[in-house]
């Protein structure tokens with residue numbers, strides 16, 4: 001999905017705004033578009049979030065958004081689009097022109113950690129096709145749904161490695177892994193512990209130590225990602241996940257303590273401490289598809305936000321690729 005847009009920030013009160021940041025993507029349609037003016041005001045989620053929280057425009061309309069903040073620095077981005085995030089600075093008006101090419105429901109969201117309820121600072125834009133009252137939202141069933149996974153069930157690893165598996169070491173062993181274990185379908189639908197057990201039982205690994213079989217698992221995992229996907233995953237993780245899950249993946253981000261504190265009123269009483277991605281006993285029992293389900297759907301009351309409307313499919317898989325680097329040594333990450 002693509003959007004045509006232009007964003008600029010002007011100091012409030014200035015008569016002629018000097019564009020501080022102007023980005024032009026695509027070109028205006030030749031026919032004059034319908035123009036919508038929209039004042040979009042943001043305050044922290046605890047104080048109400050965005051207003052309006054939802055609005056409706058037509059495909060091809062020129063939507064001129066004036067963004068203001070009533071308190072702290074917020075950010076603005078539109079999920080599942082190539083739209084670059086912009087800042088919403090108190091005392092300034094950020095002007096933004098957006099045109100949607102495709103009908104659908106889009107989520108706009110804050111990109112700055114503005115407070116404990118930051119991730120709830122979201123709203124929806126309904127884009128309807130010209131002349132139609134309601135539009136078909138074509139969405140395919142994500143893999144975790146196709147596989148019928150119970151993403152809320154515990155997923156302990158039946159076996160864990162004695163040391164951190166190394167993809168480079170696995171590759172150096174020269175094991176000829178049967179092609180089906182290298183297929184993306186196998187990677188996405190199985191946990192590392194499941195693949196370890198299958199490999200352990202194969203004649204090709206008979207001479208290897210258990211740790212070496214784990215290294216082969218890491219090689220299989222690494223073969224399903226790329227340096228570019230890992231870089232994207234890391235960037236998205238740092239911006240959206242590290243506040244709770246921690247930069248190191250240990251579940252110890254700055255927001256973690258508040259989530260685990262049941263007497264705090266900031267979160268519901270069902271919140272848990274963020275998952276620790278460095279713990280082999282749980283992580284190695286999860287398949288990429290299970291992690292996809294958690295990320296897309298969220299924990300529903302546990303404090304784990306849902307990200308389905310925010311990230312594209314490939315962005316979610318890139319984040320998952322990156323999550324595995326908390327368990328296994330890949331590429332440049334030892």
Ligand code: HEC
Nearest residue numbers: 240241244272273274275291294295299302303304305319
């Ligand atoms: C506001 C805090 C918060 C943020 C932000 C957050 N999480 Fe979580 N996450 C949690 C909590 C709490 C849990 C544990 C409860 C649960 O599993 O539902 C969790 C659990 C998970 C799990 C489940 C792990 C398992 O073993 O089942 C995954 C995967 C996950 N988070 C990924 C992410 C990703 C990826 C992001 C960023 C895009 C993210 N989280 C952002 C709080 C957060």
Ligand SMILES: [Cu+2]
Nearest residue numbers: 110112114118
């Ligand atoms: Cu925010």
